Amino acid sequence: MKAPPFAYHDPRSRDDLIGLLAELENAKLLAGGQSLVPMLNFRVVAPDHLIDINRIPDLAGIRLSADDVVLGAMTRQCDLHASADLAATAPIIRQALAHVGHFQTRSRGTIGGSCCHLDPAAELPALCALLDAEFDVAGPNGARIVKGGDWFKGYLESALEEREYLQSIRLRRWPAGHGYGFSEYARRRGDFAIAGAGALLEFAEDARIGRAAIVVFGVEPAPIRLVEAERMLVGQTFSEALLAEVAAQASALDAMADVHVSAAYRRRLAGVVTRRALAEAARPAREAV
Amino acid sequence: MSTRYFGAAVPRLEDPRLLTGRGTYVDDVVLPGMLHAVFLRSSVAHGRVRNLDPSAALSMPGVRAVYAMADFAGFGSGPMPAMAPHPLLKSPVTCSPLAVDEVRYVGEAIAMVLADSRAEAEDALAAIELDIEHLPVVANARQGVADGAPRAHSGRESNVIATLRGSHGNVDAVFAAAAHRFSETFEIHRGGCHAMECRGVVAAPEPRSGELSLWTSSQSPYMVRRHLATYLGRDEVDIRVTAPDVGGGFGPKANVYPEEFAVALAALACGRPVKWIEDRQEHFLATTQQRDQFWSLEVACDATGRMLGVRGHCIHDNGAYAPYGLILPATALASFPGPYALAAFDLSIDVVLTNLVPTSPVRGAGRPNAAFVLERLADTVARRLNLPREEVRRRSFVRAEQMPYVTGGKMRDGSPVAYDSGDYAKALSLVLDKIDASGFARRRADAAARGRLLGLGFASCVEDTGLGPFEGASVRVTPAGKVVVATGAASQGQGHATTLAQIAADALGVDLSQVTIKPADSRIFPLGISTIASRVAVTAGSSVEIAARKVRDKAIKVAAHMLEAGEHDLEIENGQVRVVGVPDMNVPLSTIARVLSGSAGVPIPAGVEPDLAATGYFEANQLAFAYGSQACEVEIDPETGDTRITRYVVAHDCGRLINPLIVDGQIRGGVVHGIGNALFEHMRHDEAGQPLTATYADYLLPGAAEMPDIEIHHIETPSPRNPIGAKGAGEGGTIPAAACVISAIQDALGPEAPFVTMHPLSPEQIVEWIDKTRK
Numbered sequence A: 001m002k003a004p005p006f007a008y009h010d011p012r013s014r015d016d017l018i019g020l021l022a023e024l025e026n027a028k029l030l031a032g033g034q035s036l037v038p039m040l041n042f043r044v045v046a047p048d049h050l051i052d053i054n055r056i057p058d059l060a061g062i063r064l065s066a067d068d069v070v071l072g073a074m075t076r077q078c079d080l081h082a083s084a085d086l087a088a089t090a091p092i093i094r095q096a097l098a099h100v101g102h103f104q105t106r107s108r109g110t111i112g113g114s115c116c117h118l119d120p121a122a123e124l125p126a127l128c129a130l131l132d133a134e135f136d137v138a139g140p141n142g143a144r145i146v147k148g149g150d151w152f153k154g155y156l157e158s159a160l161e162e163r164e165y166l167q168s169i170r171l172r173r174w175p176a177g178h179g180y181g182f183s184e185y186a187r188r189r190g191d192f193a194i195a196g197a198g199a200l201l202e203f204a205e206d207a208r209i210g211r212a213a214i215v216v217f218g219v220e221p222a223p224i225r226l227v228e229a230e231r232m233l234v235g236q237t238f239s240e241a242l243l244a245e246v247a248a249q250a251s252a253l254d255a256m257a258d259v260h261v262s263a264a265y266r267r268r269l270a271g272v273v274t275r276r277a278l279a280e281a282a283r284p285a286r287e288a289v
Numbered sequence B: 001m002s003t004r005y006f007g008a009a010v011p012r013l014e015d016p017r018l019l020t021g022r023g024t025y026v027d028d029v030v031l032p033g034m035l036h037a038v039f040l041r042s043s044v045a046h047g048r049v050r051n052l053d054p055s056a057a058l059s060m061p062g063v064r065a066v067y068a069m070a071d072f073a074g075f076g077s078g079p080m081p082a083m084a085p086h087p088l089l090k091s092p093v094t095c096s097p098l099a100v101d102e103v104r105y106v107g108e109a110i111a112m113v114l115a116d117s118r119a120e121a122e123d124a125l126a127a128i129e130l131d132i133e134h135l136p137v138v139a140n141a142r143q144g145v146a147d148g149a150p151r152a153h154s155g156r157e158s159n160v161i162a163t164l165r166g167s168h169g170n171v172d173a174v175f176a177a178a179a180h181r182f183s184e185t186f187e188i189h190r191g192g193c194h195a196m197e198c199r200g201v202v203a204a205p206e207p208r209s210g211e212l213s214l215w216t217s218s219q220s221p222y223m224v225r226r227h228l229a230t231y232l233g234r235d236e237v238d239i240r241v242t243a244p245d246v247g248g249g250f251g252p253k254a255n256v257y258p259e260e261f262a263v264a265l266a267a268l269a270c271g272r273p274v275k276w277i278e279d280r281q282e283h284f285l286a287t288t289q290q291r292d293q294f295w296s297l298e299v300a301c302d303a304t305g306r307m308l309g310v311r312g313h314c315i316h317d318n319g320a321y322a323p324y325g326l327i328l329p330a331t332a333l334a335s336f337p338g339p340y341a342l343a344a345f346d347l348s349i350d351v352v353l354t355n356l357v358p359t360s361p362v363r364g365a366g367r368p369n370a371a372f373v374l375e376r377l378a379d380t381v382a383r384r385l386n387l388p389r390e391e392v393r394r395r396s397f398v399r400a401e402q403m404p405y406v407t408g409g410k411m412r413d414g415s416p417v418a419y420d421s422g423d424y425a426k427a428l429s430l431v432l433d434k435i436d437a438s439g440f441a442r443r444r445a446d447a448a449a450r451g452r453l454l455g456l457g458f459a460s461c462v463e464d465t466g467l468g469p470f471e472g473a474s475v476r477v478t479p480a481g482k483v484v485v486a487t488g489a490a491s492q493g494q495g496h497a498t499t500l501a502q503i504a505a506d507a508l509g510v511d512l513s514q515v516t517i518k519p520a521d522s523r524i525f526p527l528g529i530s531t532i533a534s535r536v537a538v539t540a541g542s543s544v545e546i547a548a549r550k551v552r553d554k555a556i557k558v559a560a561h562m563l564e565a566g567e568h569d570l571e572i573e574n575g576q577v578r579v580v581g582v583p584d585m586n587v588p589l590s591t592i593a594r595v596l597s598g599s600a601g602v603p604i605p606a607g608v609e610p611d612l613a614a615t616g617y618f619e620a621n622q623l624a625f626a627y628g629s630q631a632c633e634v635e636i637d638p639e640t641g642d643t644r645i646t647r648y649v650v651a652h653d654c655g656r657l658i659n660p661l662i663v664d665g666q667i668r669g670g671v672v673h674g675i676g677n678a679l680f681e682h683m684r685h686d687e688a689g690q691p692l693t694a695t696y697a698d699y700l701l702p703g704a705a706e707m708p709d710i711e712i713h714h715i716e717t718p719s720p721r722n723p724i725g726a727k728g729a730g731e732g733g734t735i736p737a738a739a740c741v742i743s744a745i746q747d748a749l750g751p752e753a754p755f756v757t758m759h760p761l762s763p764e765q766i767v768e769w770i771d772k773t774r775k
């Protein structure tokens, strides 16, 4: 389990990186290495060049503005977890991060790496889907923004083109006091979830739902927003019947099967975690009553 | 003997060294000119090697050689010797160090690349041209015994290599007369060992002496030496085998492996030191596992639920070869009747070859399997007769006053098995008391209010420990007054350097810090068997005691001469022999050791032999039987099937405890293995014999977060069968654990749920049963 041979590059600036991306054939970027290094050691990938982006300044960082939060691609999962600003603005991120791997992997793993690797059960890409992320990518042909759902092309596949890299991710802020809930089920702590869900709710003065966002992950090849359910929730007051209806939509997803679980069990879990996440997100409404 | 250390919770003496990175594991052995080996392994479960062309690989950077079995002609050839021959096995069922012609499991080694670095050797693997013709595959044991099944070895007439039988009493009469008979079928799966350190070997031919040195991460370094010597046609003394620090073994490292031979052969063939370090992927593919047994059993009981007899049959997956003979299925059979006083039993096991990696004992060997089926049968009786589960056991146990109890079973040499001591009912009462079984109904109601299902389970076992014939030890006092103990019993982390030192320190009246335990090394100690079967405390521990007492006697004899005192007036304390009541009249052990080391022209005093040293061999002719009960509570989330063990209590009797800290560690680790077997670990293969769970992402080892606190209570009934009164403690934690967890799950699921007869259980399986029950 040793990596196949490759040439190693460690650019010190974004320009150098662009230069390498323009020039090198069959290159891979190395961020936290928590997915890439195992893939190299299993020899499932064999790049001729490895471009280590850990030494490029300014690729990491958390910047808040009135409407959004910008996360540098190289921001470590542990730093996202530790950020009090982020926890105050988008508390669901800290809640979800507790489920992302282990203390050790979070100290290396980056949000950019999670979003480019795009494991179907990864929490951070799911939150990006939930928070209507915009992905800021750049390459030899210039920079572009990829919006929300367009990023998720399929199983382990993002909208990133060859010779492009992800610079940062912009998340939409939700107003203070919004309801949030996160739930996932994994056999062991730190495992990728068999199914998970995140939910955000905004309530009007009369406790009616003003806005809703629900994401389910680990079930289909990429995280998926329950858009119909979200639309259906708006204007309603929260009830058990509503919960059941949304859970039923999650259970109707086109779930994957693997060596461990059947599609039927995964669909069942999708319903359970969605109901739990949504019930938790509805707490502010219930507390207001 | 003034006991100071025996029984004390002394912190492990080896830990500061191991925990600060100062251990010496096989991979720490680096020799000049050493080459790195990797193996080309079969990617198919059954096939015939048609073509092997290494030419492209040979021209790759750093590559020094590519070897197939034919390249070792002149050094050794043919299949590996059988480690544990059995009369039912007419010829050894072993593989060659490198496969010749037919390959019989995914991972079987076919060729090896030697290169300047491991990475270069791996690069070259892909360049070897290998053409394998596929043959039909036996992918599990049940398939292997079916009519018209393909053959796992194309030359064999049958996949069943042996049928083991164990019986006692007139089983037919007992069943005919019994008030009730119940039958069940069981599917038991156990995974692999997954020691933190994988296997590894360094072999170095010594060009001047012609000797061959081997460092191997093994539980059985002396067996490696013996069989390698036979294979190479050499004398044992020309082969040195060392087991340096070893990071866990748990059974599978007790085998003598093809890679150990292949690395030795390659070193001889190329005349340079060769290192092979197993990586985790190879560990999944090529280190022995335990896997499947399928049991069909019937239990007979009287009207009160007292179990009277058990009969039935088992199909045992032995994998592609039988490197360890029939030991694994034989231990399952030898574990009957467990803690129960059965009037009769009659059991048989078909040992079946499959095209999967060979099996051999993993912690507990077949004992957890036997404990699982016996405990489930006890639960069956309780369920069918509507009796409390503990009542069936209390009525069926061997009672304390029946000790020593002749079970009717037989040891490997044919002599009758007799349990030496213990009170089985007491252990069960103790765990039920400690887990507060009487308060369980209230806890269950509380859990139900939270939407959770709570279950209480328990299980018991008896364990044969201290397997003979011996593990010897030598004890020597150096002229500096240090005590050096050597033994052939290799340590894989069990704490031998502490427990054996405790015994020696007490016997010689020295401070523990003065005692050093040498690693198992054939140049330091001449003989050794294996660190297996919970035997080292009993065998090596007793031998250290015997040897240290001989040294003590010798020291007293010499001191009596030097002090002109009577031997009876002397005691040994603080590293000195002194006159009782006159501590100023003393002679330090170091002085005695120096005198016995000799000086030119000066006679050795007191008519003793030179050297303040002695060797002891305790011959363990009779097994020491440990036993215990475990109880646990599980909490199930009925929506997800998630099962958490919330409480765990162990009552265990392993005789006199040398070191409670170490025993607790053994038991705790053992329970974790059992929990893994009950809920997590599953080595899956598809119909083509391809492993499906060969990474730690797919093979679920339980982690710290999945573990409950494990509360341990000791009962100390000294074994009358060895000088230190000890019984083994290495496997007792594992043996009843899976049965205990499954019994709790059954209890949580309720009487309407199907009777659970398998493990591991997945949450998906559990929700399926819950759904079925609620419909």
Ligand SMILES: Cc1cc2nc3c(=O)[nH]c(=O)nc-3n(C[C@H](O)[C@H](O)[C@H](O)COP(=O)(O)OP(=O)(O)OC[C@H]3O[C@@H](n4cnc5c(N)ncnc54)[C@H](O)[C@@H]3O)c2cc1C
Pocket (backbone or CB within 6 Å): A028, A029, A030, A031, A032, A033, A034, A035, A036, A037, A073, A074, A099, A100, A101, A102, A105, A108, A109, A110, A111, A112, A113, A114, A116, A117, A119, A121, A122, A123, A124, A160, A164, A165, A166, A167, A190, A191, A192, A193
């Ligand atoms: C034991 C273990 C458990 C884990 N459990 C979980 C879990 O429960 N949930 C979870 O979400 N993850 C889990 N992970 C994965 C972990 O979160 C990884 O860190 C993450 O998937 C990848 O991030 P990274 O920074 O390590 O990226 P790398 O491994 O360095 O890279 C991953 C991929 O992304 C590409 N890439 C990285 N950054 C960029 C960029 N800026 N632009 C373009 N391409 C880029 C790389 O080229 C590579 O293809 C686990 C990992 C381990 C080892």
